Amino acid sequence: MTRPHSLSTRALAALAVSLVLLTGCTADPKPSPSPTPTPPFASKKDAFAAAEATYRAYNDALNLVDPADPATFEAVFERTTGDFQAVDRKNLSVMHAEELTVSGANTVVAFHPLRTTATYDEVRARICVDVSSVQIVDARGASRVAQDRAPIYVADVTFVWSDDAYLISRASKADDSSCG
Known part of the structure; x- marks a missing residue:
């Protein structure tokens, strides 16, 4: 977008x-x-490295979110746009309203380049995130994590170039959950 x-x-x-x-x-x-605006990359390798840096910064910001303090959400939104940002806004708002508490951290374990446009204004990658240590509990202390949650979440993520940086615009659970 x-x-x-x-x-x-x-x-x-x-x-x-x-x-x-x-x-x-x-x-x-x-x-x-x-x-x-044309991204300032000389190669696919550079474009994918910039997209990976964006995702890792997003993940770091997400790990610092405190649902009780909406000001901590802003660093997450700075790295997103479009539908992806809308979903993050909704989810973080619900977490705040329901007084959920998060502990643990997501860890990016793999970033696999998939494709890019010729001008590098859009990049797609498969990203594998270890979510096994993340716990979400409600005010009563009951877990809100699904019992069958996989320890590694695999997503195909789309980045778009905007205002001299990549932003995460879309993500979907990968059909193939391999992280190899």
Whole structure:
């Protein structure tokens, strides 16, 4: 998901038409598109390394979340966008409202590059996270972790380039749960 530009395409078109009418010149009815920022990578390897750094920073921020203190959520949101951020916002809000407590930490155990666009503005990777030490309990001390939770969570994650950094935009549980 891209962030809105300061002027919409319609506003740019209206501005171009106004300038034509004021100057009496003819112009192409379509304004030229604004350039998309290009990630500053020379190779796939560099792009994937930057995406991995983004995910590891996200994971570190997630490990520092205190559901009782919504201010701790902001570092998580800084590394996400779109649907992924919406889900995080909802989940963290529910955890806060239900007064849940989290202990333990997620650990990224593998980052496997899958694919990228030619301009590296979108990257996809399979990420394996050890969640075995994370416990979530409610105010009564009852566990909210599913009994059948796997110790390693495997997800296919999509990153998009925005404002000079990768942001996590989508994630889905991987069909193939291999982390090898």
